[in-house]
Amino acid sequence: MPRIAPLPAPYPAEVQAHFDQVMPPGAPPLVLFTTLASSDRAWRKFRAGSLLDGRLISLREREIVINRTCARAGCEYEWGVHITAFAKGAKLAAAEIAATLDYPLDPSRWTPGEGALLATIDALHDRATLSDDEFAQLRAHFDDDQILEVLLLAGFYRTVAYLANGLNLPLESTAARFADFASA
Template sequence: MSQSSQRIAPLEPPYAPEIAAHFDRIMRGAPPLMLFRVIAGSARAWEKFTAGSLLDRGPLSLREREIVIDRTCARTGCEYEWGVHVAMFAEAARLTEEEVRATVTGAADAACWSPAEQALIAAVDALHERATLSDTEFAGLSAHYGEAQIFEIILLCGFYRTVSYLANGLALPLEEKAVRFPAQT
């Protein structure tokens, strides 16, 4: 999508000091993502978005967190956010190319995942498909994750589903350095 056909115009620099401080905190000195620049154009939307408080590390490992985020974004068809996360975090999360591809094209029980990661992906898929977890799915998560981690998993799924709605609904152009969805085989 060209800049001229963008649904909602992003903020352009110079940014208000408060917004610039938020961008610096989230992006650690890198230029702010289009998503952030668009949302920050609405004071209320930006306040609610940043109040989600899920842009921090939390009780999951980086790898677990990124599996949840990548799978949620893949299931919602949000190439924008999936591509940003893969580009920025896949290496640090020690996700292999096969695992990255599996977040988009693989089943929850794909052999590349550990049993704990299979339970994690099954939970993401269930929440995406039915907005709930069966007793079996919850027991699968509970076998590997504590209560604080289970809350975080569910919250991340909901938060990144909302992020996906924003990016998809606003037809945000893909970030230049973001990864693209793998070809479906």
């Protein structure tokens, strides 16, 4: 049971319009969205994140960052939502999806750029900083704008993990589960 009640349907027109923008046609809004929409301020702040536009890093890179961030934070809710919604489009194979759950990281499964992204997420999760060497590895594959995007994504999805885990949101019925990929 969530710790804060989601906004009940029918939703105000403005909120429904936002849901319609981010959800596939006919799909109900995620519990995360309806819970945040129960507070006008929280919903406005959350929507301002605007990090899923695909302008600076590829869909695959974005999803690697998000999935590793959520996996390391133990956020099955958001990890599962992203695996279900984006893994196919991001061309993530089952073994790669499973590897987002593995700790420690096995860099041999990834391209050098993807390995740098994953090592960045692990360093941020473990120490909330990057060493000069870790930053140099990231810099070898990404420019300033892309690096800022990666850091913003990691921070935003760490916040999403705090929300989903802290509010004890029930897993979406259609979303992937950690156990689905534990032995892939």
